Amino acid sequence: xxxxxxxxxxxxxxxxxxxxxxxxxxxxxxxxxxxxxxxxxxxxxxxxxxxxxxxxxxxxxxxxxxxxxxxxxxxxxxxxxxxxxxxxxxxxxxxxxxxxxxxxxxxxxxxxxxxxxxxxxxxxxxxxxxxxxxxxxxxxxxxxxxxxxxxxxxxxxxxxxxxxxxxxxxxxxxxxxxxxxxxxxxxxxxxxxxxxxxxxxxxxxxxxxxxxxxxxxxxxxxxxxxxxxxxxxxxxxxxxxxxxxxxxxxxxxxxxxxxxxxxxxxxxxxxxxxxxxxxxxxxxxxxxxxxx
DNA sequence: CCGACCGCCTGCCTGC
DNA sequence: TGCAGGCAGGCGGTCG
Numbered sequence: 001x002x003x004x005x006x007x008x009x010x011x012x013x014x015x016x017x018x019x020x021x022x023x024x025x026x027x028x029x030x031x032x033x034x035x036x037x038x039x040x041x042x043x044x045x046x047x048x049x050x051x052x053x054x055x056x057x058x059x060x061x062x063x064x065x066x067x068x069x070x071x072x073x074x075x076x077x078x079x080x081x082x083x084x085x086x087x088x089x090x091x092x093x094x095x096x097x098x099x100x101x102x103x104x105x106x107x108x109x110x111x112x113x114x115x116x117x118x119x120x121x122x123x124x125x126x127x128x129x130x131x132x133x134x135x136x137x138x139x140x141x142x143x144x145x146x147x148x149x150x151x152x153x154x155x156x157x158x159x160x161x162x163x164x165x166x167x168x169x170x171x172x173x174x175x176x177x178x179x180x181x182x183x184x185x186x187x188x189x190x191x192x193x194x195x196x197x198x199x200x201x202x203x204x205x206x207x208x209x210x211x212x213x214x215x216x217x218x219x220x221x222x223x224x225x226x227x228x229x230x231x232x233x234x235x236x237x238x239x240x241x242x243x244x245x246x247x248x249x250x251x252x253x254x255x256x257x258x259x260x261x262x263x264x265x266x267x268x269x270x271x272x273x274x275x276x277x278x279x280x281x282x283x284x285x286x287x288x289x290x291x292x
Numbered sequence: 293c294c295g296a297c298c299g300c301c302t303g304c305c306t307g308c
Numbered sequence: 309t310g311c312a313g314g315c316a317g318g319c320g321g322t323c324g
Contacts, residue, residue, distance in 0.1 A: 003317060034300070034319085058318075076317055077302075104302085123301045125318060167295075176319080183317055238317065281297070283315085 002074040003183030004148065005230035005251065007058045010080055013244030015053045016093050017082050017115040018062060022049045025110040033106060034075060034127040044068060044130060045109075057144055057180035061135055068130045071140070075125025080244050081118050088114040094245035117244075144180040148223050153179065155217030156207070162216070163206040170198035170279050179223075185236065185258045186226055188285045192257045193222035197291040198277075198284045229254065257285040265290055 002010070026042035038044065048064040055061065062070040083098045084090060090113055098116065101108070107119040107128065119126075131138045145161070146152040161178045162169075172178060173187045182190070191198050196205075196219060205216045230236060235249035238259075243249060252259075256266050261276035265287040272289030 006317080073318080075301095075319085121301095122303065123316090125300070125302095171295085174318095185317060236317085280295085 002058060002076075002078065002235075003186050004055075004058060004181030005186070005227055006235035006249070007060060007074065007181075008055055008231050009235035009243055009249060010074070011053055011055045011060055014060075014080055014082070014117065017090055017111065017113065018050050018109075018117060019053045020050065020113075021115065022047065022112040023109055024112050025108075027108040027110075029101070029106050029108070033121060033124045034073075035129065037128060038130045041128070041130070045070065056135070056141065057147065057176060058183070059140070063133070067133050069133060069135050071129050071131050071135065071138070072119075073127050075121060075123060075127070077123040078119065078121040078126030081120065081246060082244050083116045083118065085114055090115055094247075096246055143177045145176060145178040146180065148179050148181050149227055153220055153223065155212035155214075155220045158220050159205060159207040159212035159216040162202040162204075165202035165206075167202050168198065168279055169196060169200040169202045169205070170284055172202035173223075174280075174282075181227075182223070184282050184284075185238075185255070186223075186230065188258045189226045189256060190219065190223045191291060192286060193226060194219040195290050195292065197288075198279060198286050200292075257287065259285065261285060 023045045026045045028037055028042050031037065048066045051063045051065055053060065053062050058073060060072040064070060081096065082093060083096050084093065086095065086097065089095050093115065102120065104120050104122045105118050106121055109117040135141055146157060162172055165172055170187060170191065173182055174184065196215060205213055205219065230251040233249055233251035233254065234243055236252040237248040238252060257274050260274045263274050265272040265274060267290050270287060270289050272287045274285055274287055277284050
């Protein structure tokens with residue numbers, strides 16, 4: 001499932017319930033997800049107040065009044081759902097009644113405001129861990145690249161990041177140590193919007209005579225654009241991914257290349273066909289005519 | 293240091 | 309209809 005727009009959608013869905021609430025109970029229903037849960041996971045969360053719910057790249061960060069930070073990653077198939085009692089609906093939070101737990105419901109947070117947050121993850125590629133308050137120095141975060149929606153990403157920054165790189169452009173965009181938060185879908189979509197081939201060498205977008213190329217500037221712009229539009233649409237729902245209120249995001253209907261192998265290119269004047277190739281073991285979708 | 297590849301899990305879709 | 313095989317949004321680790 002989740003790339004940056006989906007994680008941001010989840011953050012926005014959870015924040016009204018989670019932020020400001022005190023965790024009154026944690027049911028950890030198995031010893032591990034992708035990694036083992038931290039020692040005394042439930043005990044270290046119980047009784048703590050969630051001060052804020054933030055996002056860094058594809059990570060959710062719940063800052064606790066204990067000074068610890070609950071770090072959550074959804075992997076490929078993780079999702080949260082919010083359940084409440086009909087008598088005590090939290091203002092602004094979609095009502096979904098309590099339901100029986102399923103086999104892939106791995107963590108249940110019960111909150112002081114009456115809300116319950118259930119983490120479900122069939123493939124268990126997600127994980128939860130606890131960090132000190134200086135999350136940015138945690139090993140998982142220390143090498144993370146720039147936040148794509150932040151002011152730090154522009155043509156100049158991209159050009160610097162790609163300087164001297166002989167990697168494929170597609171691979172460079174997926175490299176979380178360069179830009180943090182892009183995944184396979186939005187990289188395909190951004191490259192299409194920028195008319196850039198995923199097979200291009202990343203270094204060809206580097207600085208020339210100390211100035212970023214127009215291509216680098218355009219790529220930075222369309223990355224922000226596609227991510228923003230996807231967040232606006234509530235993310236993408238592939239397979240069965242849902243938002244925290246159970247609703248589907250609908251940005252998948254706006255995909256122009258992802259999953260569209262064999263379809264005609266949407267650029268009316270092009271006449272080309274979307275192709276699927278495999279790069280670094282991942283599917284890439286692109287138009288070989290528009291994208292150079 | 294870098295890139296290529298593997299493995300972690302389950303579920304869904306396709307094609308025979 | 310049934311089943312085997314392929315494929316999936318991520319990411320850390322290993323190997324050359």
